[in-house]
Amino acid sequence: AHVNDEGIEFITPHKITETHVIINITELSGFGNVKDKDSPPDPVRALVLLFYRPPTDADPESVLSVLLLPKNIVMPDVLRMRKEYTGDERYIDKSPHCKLIPKQEYTLSTSPEDDSVLVQPKEAEFDEQSYDNYFPSFQVNLETTMRNIKLFLRDTNSSDSVWERQVCLLSTAVRKPKRQSSRSLSSIARLRTGFIDGISGPVLQSLLDKLFEKKVITEPERESAEELRNKRDKARIVIDTVRKKGKAASSEMIKCLCKIDPFLCKHLGLI
Template sequence: MWVSKHSHGSQLKTSNCLVSLPNIIISVQQKKETHTGLEQLEVDELFLLDVLQSVSGLKKVHMQTDRWTVRWNPIILSLVQAFPSLNELRINATVSFNPLKIIQSLRESLTRTGWTLTVWRKSVLIERDRKSFRVSQLRTIKTENIESKRAESFSGQSSSDDAEVFTPDHVQEDDEDKHKNSYRFVCPHAGHFQCTLTNIVFVMEGEGEVRYKTVSWDPRLLDGLGQMKSAGPLYNIDCFHGSISRLHLPHCEISEENKDGLAVAHLTGGNIAIMQPLQVTETHVMIDIRDLSIFGLIKRMIFPPSPVAAQVLVFLRPITLRQRENILDVHLLPLNVPLSEVKDQHTENTHIKTSSKCSLTPATEYSLCCQPEESTVQPETEMFECHFGPNYHPTFEVFVNVNIEEVKLSLLDKTEGKEVWLPRRIPLTASDKDSDPPAHKRLTESVFVKKHRDKLIKRVSSVMAIADGLRTNDMIPDEMYSKVRAAKTRQEKTRLLLDALDSGGASVKTEFYRLLKDEEPYLVDELESGHSGLQ
């Protein structure tokens, strides 16, 4: 516990009022910390009792702690015995009250002295009279403690916002889920590191190599766990030559009730264990870990559906010679679904970057609106669900005349009749150097490969790097890859690879073009500059 001395006078916060005390503010935590403007000193329960005794007719006390330990039991017993006027003691903890043995021991001791103890998630209510414990009381406790959440930074829990940001490498693994992204991060030193693609934060004890990927949720895994439901992607995490001490998994919950219902499923050897969070912030769920395997967020569905942080992702399908319409695929997904996972399942499509964040309510009907009105949207309405793979199919399809260069899209809540994603301008032709190429360019890229076939056979020097990239994206079969690799000359390797492109279609040629431009940009520029009609 600690006491903070404040220069402007202080107060002891009880459940229903603030009792003025001479130059002291009392808060309850387990660690000695320092913070600008506050001097914090270690104190014991005797000091706390002395301070409370200065309050005449004390009836209610409200405390905040970072976690419950066995050391709390004698403190609580001393409090209820020392103050005859006290009839209610409320305690909120950052971490859910666990293990239950500690609480059970205290409950038995209090019962013998005429008190009742009730636990609800992260709150404890101790009452002199045996009144029923109502959810409304706990919601009142939560409302009163919104401001006190700022003090959680003293508890030793680090914010995800303070982490160093990194972009992981993509690696190819020989397993059955070749369409899945597999990420690698080589950690240079101890610290907090946040992945730009998944938003996971790794708390590292030192340097090491982390590999992680999403795996599919098996619905049977949550059987027998009551009303538990998946609340985020399932990640398989491993660490080589290093150690991870803590994970911060991104969540998409907005309401305080749903945040309190979050937990982490830890899967090992076909068994599932439920891990209670150390802390739940606005964006992440933090857990301590001892061993690595598979982790995923789950939540208890005890409240009616409430809005979650979500995203609207827009993709443009590749255009063909006979096509007279552009086709947009629009996905409605929870915000903690990585964009990279969706893009990896739709490599033939162009992701159109736009402001995608919004709030959506599960089990609610939405409709997509498109201007110009001549465009067609199907289906007319669709229900939003918090879906975390393995497949990410579009929620809506939009058909637009091929001559139209821009549309406006918006999303309407059919139940309340209001826009939840305001109109966005969606360009169908324009792009910049940092975005994916527009879909109409894909035909051009396919023509580029066909027209420059002879020159490419003679001049491409990075043929195996390109073949590796195509294989990683599962765009050429293993048999063809082996033939390319076994060829004796570079020219023969390139010829075989171009033959494989002919059977793969426009999307494979587009990927070949992209890889070639990454590996040999000067060659691409030179060939394109001599044929302005292809630009």
């Protein structure tokens, strides 16, 4: 609801996406937070995300990419885009939360800190508007194999760390891609319950559209699923319909689902 001069106005959504609700508001109150335009910006909630490209037999050098991003980014989009950019790195699951000052310069240091560790660049600015730019703010090049490394993110105006983590690198070796056969019919059958319980309504609808687009299901099959109001019933008929079509259809469904909702697929053990 929105309070204006004439009373209370109930706001209807202008547009609804899988992650946001967009509304139109007019006649905002003249009262609110007043701040001097010359005053320094306040810290905002942010994320420090880590992606690691481990060494190979042919190349002993490894690279740790450090991304400084606003908190309200869409994590599946970050994972998908990073995979498209590089393909051979792994996301390191470390607590990413911190507070950063917009337009402020930050430095990244490491422990150990020697000639085998190179951090580039020396300073990086935090851009709080960077919602779709998933390039690293820093990259740590490691010439030798390391088990652990400690990272310190500091404001250039202070010696105190705004974010500090001990990171284990050896456990993040790149996994070999699973063979297609292991991700097809048997995977679908084994993960049926997890799929039905875990998939959300918007993701399920996107999956239906993608399966129809890929000609995995027919138009009558899609319409039959869309007629069901209960999300679990709809998920059940989708997965059972695809299972009956065999290995190729099951593999295509898993491929589509991994693109739409990588978090769910990771939870189900598909990636």
